[in-house]
Amino acid sequence: MTRLSPFNVVSLTFGFVFLYLPMLILVIYSFNASKLVTVWAGFSTKWYGELLSNDAFLDAAWVTLRVAVISSTFATVLGTMAAYVLVRGGRFYGRTLFSGMIYAPLVMPEVITGLSLLLLFIGIGMDRGVLTIVLAHTTFSMCFVSVVVSSRLMTFDQSLEEAALDLGASPFEAFRLITLPIIAPAVISGWLLAFTLSLDDLVIASFTSGPSATTLPMKIWSSVRLGVSPEINALSTILIGLVTIGVIAASIASKQSALRAKRDEQAAARAQ
Amino acid sequence: MAETVFAPWDDPDEKPLIRFRNVTKRFGDFTAIDDLTLDIFAQEFFALLGPSGCGKTTMMRMLAGFEHPTSGSIELAGSDIASVPPNKRAVNMMFQSYALFPHLSVWDNIAFGLRRESSDKDAIAKRVEEMLKLTRLEKFARRKPHQISGGQRQRVALARSLAKAPKLLLLDEPLGALDAKLREATQFELMDIQEKTGTTFVIVTHDQEEAMTVASRIAVMDEGRIMQVATPDRIYEAPESVYVADFIGDVNIIEGQVKAASDGLFQLSFADGQPPVLAASETPFYDGQNAHLAVRPEKVSIHTEQPDASDNLLQGKVLDIAYLGNLSTYHVELPGGQVIKAQTANTRRLSRRSITWEDPVWISWTKTAGVLLDR
Numbered sequence: 001m002t003r004l005s006p007f008n009v010v011s012l013t014f015g016f017v018f019l020y021l022p023m024l025i026l027v028i029y030s031f032n033a034s035k036l037v038t039v040w041a042g043f044s045t046k047w048y049g050e051l052l053s054n055d056a057f058l059d060a061a062w063v064t065l066r067v068a069v070i071s072s073t074f075a076t077v078l079g080t081m082a083a084y085v086l087v088r089g090g091r092f093y094g095r096t097l098f099s100g101m102i103y104a105p106l107v108m109p110e111v112i113t114g115l116s117l118l119l120l121f122i123g124i125g126m127d128r129g130v131l132t133i134v135l136a137h138t139t140f141s142m143c144f145v146s147v148v149v150s151s152r153l154m155t156f157d158q159s160l161e162e163a164a165l166d167l168g169a170s171p172f173e174a175f176r177l178i179t180l181p182i183i184a185p186a187v188i189s190g191w192l193l194a195f196t197l198s199l200d201d202l203v204i205a206s207f208t209s210g211p212s213a214t215t216l217p218m219k220i221w222s223s224v225r226l227g228v229s230p231e232i233n234a235l236s237t238i239l240i241g242l243v244t245i246g247v248i249a250a251s252i253a254s255k256q257s258a259l260r261a262k263r264d265e266q267a268a269a270r271a272q
Numbered sequence: 273m274a275e276t277v278f279a280p281w282d283d284p285d286e287k288p289l290i291r292f293r294n295v296t297k298r299f300g301d302f303t304a305i306d307d308l309t310l311d312i313f314a315q316e317f318f319a320l321l322g323p324s325g326c327g328k329t330t331m332m333r334m335l336a337g338f339e340h341p342t343s344g345s346i347e348l349a350g351s352d353i354a355s356v357p358p359n360k361r362a363v364n365m366m367f368q369s370y371a372l373f374p375h376l377s378v379w380d381n382i383a384f385g386l387r388r389e390s391s392d393k394d395a396i397a398k399r400v401e402e403m404l405k406l407t408r409l410e411k412f413a414r415r416k417p418h419q420i421s422g423g424q425r426q427r428v429a430l431a432r433s434l435a436k437a438p439k440l441l442l443l444d445e446p447l448g449a450l451d452a453k454l455r456e457a458t459q460f461e462l463m464d465i466q467e468k469t470g471t472t473f474v475i476v477t478h479d480q481e482e483a484m485t486v487a488s489r490i491a492v493m494d495e496g497r498i499m500q501v502a503t504p505d506r507i508y509e510a511p512e513s514v515y516v517a518d519f520i521g522d523v524n525i526i527e528g529q530v531k532a533a534s535d536g537l538f539q540l541s542f543a544d545g546q547p548p549v550l551a552a553s554e555t556p557f558y559d560g561q562n563a564h565l566a567v568r569p570e571k572v573s574i575h576t577e578q579p580d581a582s583d584n585l586l587q588g589k590v591l592d593i594a595y596l597g598n599l600s601t602y603h604v605e606l607p608g609g610q611v612i613k614a615q616t617a618n619t620r621r622l623s624r625r626s627i628t629w630e631d632p633v634w635i636s637w638t639k640t641a642g643v644l645l646d647r
């Protein structure tokens with residue numbers, strides 16, 4: 001292992017401080033006994049307890065989770081299908097328009113996406129609630145899924161599908177048995193991306209939700225406007241904790257699968 | 273017992289299994305297959321030979337259903353197959369790139385096609401084991417494709433395409449990555465399979481010897497066109513063009529003007545100060561016509577002393593000797609600068625060889641040794 005030069009140490013420190021100091025402060029203050037955010041009055045976990053008995057927050061968390069799971073699943077299915085058609089469909093009439101349109105929401109300001117969806121829902125007389133948020137999130141996150149999946153499909157060796165067809169598989173079987181298992185990692189990361197986007201989203205959800213459904217980011221945002229409360233800090237700390245666990249789990253899993261592949265290869269080399 | 277020769281192409285009543293009729297295939301404005309007409313008969317072992325990029329894989333892909341002719345039609349067993357999708361054709365293809373399924377084991381790769389048409393587990397297992405045995409892959413059945421060597425992968429691809437015992441099997445360079453011994457064994461294995469199952473094989477190869485060994489007929493292609501289709505011995509002994517003569521094996525091409533000598537005999541003057549060479553030809557040539565005489569090196573004899581009279585006798589000196597183990601090829605330069613290759617079998621040890629560089633030698637061949645070609 002090489003030693004870091006003083007310059008590198010300094011820049012690394014600054015970088016990390018810049019990234020993590022705000023979060024660290026948030027975490028520390030979530031254990032503050034005082035209600036005043038700026039005054040430290042000793043260690044306490046009482047805000048976590050209060051959070052658990054705060055139905056408004058729990059409801060919002062439940063809505064967010066449902067919306068995220070359902071919309072990212074729909075987005076993954078639709079986005080994968082769109083990517084498949086764009087990469088494999090060959091030249092069909094209107095292809096350029098279709099591919100341009102599928103990527104447009106990526107660069108569209110969220111305010112515009114949200115506003116146009118709102119107008120649509122009002123126009124067709126749809127009551128705003130969980131369903132409309134799910135639809136809205138599906139709409140904007142499927143573009144991200146389709147970008148991730150189509151970049152994988154572009155490097156996918158098409159002769160594998162041809163070989164499957166040649167051996168008597170129907171086009172759908174070829175997709176299900178050959179293409180999908182091979183591109184699965186890209187599809188899964190597409191799902192994760194859609195899931196995080198949906199968890200994160202404040203703007204589009206604000207436009208498309210109704211009185212019956214409030215997501216967690218909306219709840220946090222609206223209560224912060226009344227003043228930062230230690231409860232919010234506690235909630236954010238929990239979210240940070242969850243995300244950290246998720247990231248660590250994912251990296252352990254990928255490391256282990258890499259190890260397994262390496263073991264396989266070594267076993268193969270020995271047996272030859 | 274009278275053995276009948278397998279030659280359905282000579283029988284006008286025989287219906288071909290595959291019929292290409294004026295097939296043209298263009299990619300954009302590039303013509304990959306150019307007005308190709310060809311019949312391939314059931315139970316043939318048909319070899320496609322030609323330089324890289326001449327359209328061999330494209331022909332196979334049209335048969336398998338992955339490309340469609342720009343014009344013309346392809347018939348399989350008498351019916352046009354344009355509208356039949358690849359998964360409904362009784363054709364299996366071994367891909368030049370193998371196209372093994374990376375997430376499936378060798379066993380599952382081979383079983384893939386069988387599982388699509390039957391759910392009888394025991395029958396599938398039996399067939400897969402058979403294929404593994406045939407291709408000597410038993411030890412590797414549980415490995416993934418990335419865990420085996422290139423030659424082993426090629427054998428998996430072969431086993432996978434053979435497993436369904438299709439009516440027509442397309443093999444795109446099936447043996448390129450195998451070592452000489454295994455290749456020879458697999459060639460005989462293929463011929464054996466072909467005899468047992470009656471499957472029709474179309475095989476692409478870059479290896480002429482392989483084509484000669486396995487094929488019932490060979491098609492020599494160039495730039496999307498078929499130059500000649502014939503049995504291996506006809507291709508070798510009676511090429512119809514300089515291109516075919518030159519493509520298959522080693523050959524001396526002597527260019528000159530013809531003059532009729534007597535019945536079916538022609539004199540070819542090829543250089544000033546050299547006597548014309550004599551060649552027999554069934555196709556007629558007119559006096560003064562430009563022609564090429566193609567003579568295989570092994571039909572040219574080399575002598576250290578002037579031999580008795582021969583049809584064609586030329587004097588020159590040894591320019592180069594290529595030692596090939598069992599054979600030696602002598603490059604003999606004639607006074608006019610032409611180089612003629614003569615090949616002899618090395619029946620003696622090298623140290624006893626009597627001819628070396630710069631030696632004056634005589635070369636000779638008979639009037640029927642070569643083929644006179646107009647193009």
Ligand SMILES: Nc1ncnc2c1ncn2[C@@H]1O[C@H](COP(=O)(O)OP(=O)(O)OP(=O)(O)O)[C@@H](O)[C@H]1O
Pocket residue numbers: 299302304322323324325326327328329330331368
């Ligand atoms: N999809 C395609 N688009 C454009 N050109 C193509 C396509 N497929 C093949 N070609 C061209 O058609 C010609 C014939 O290709 P083909 O793959 O049939 O060659 P081949 O005879 O199999 O060569 P090799 O011996 O190198 O495999 C080549 O010049 C190739 O570049």
Ligand SMILES: [Mg+2]
Pocket residue numbers: 328329330368444
């Ligand atoms: Mg090819």
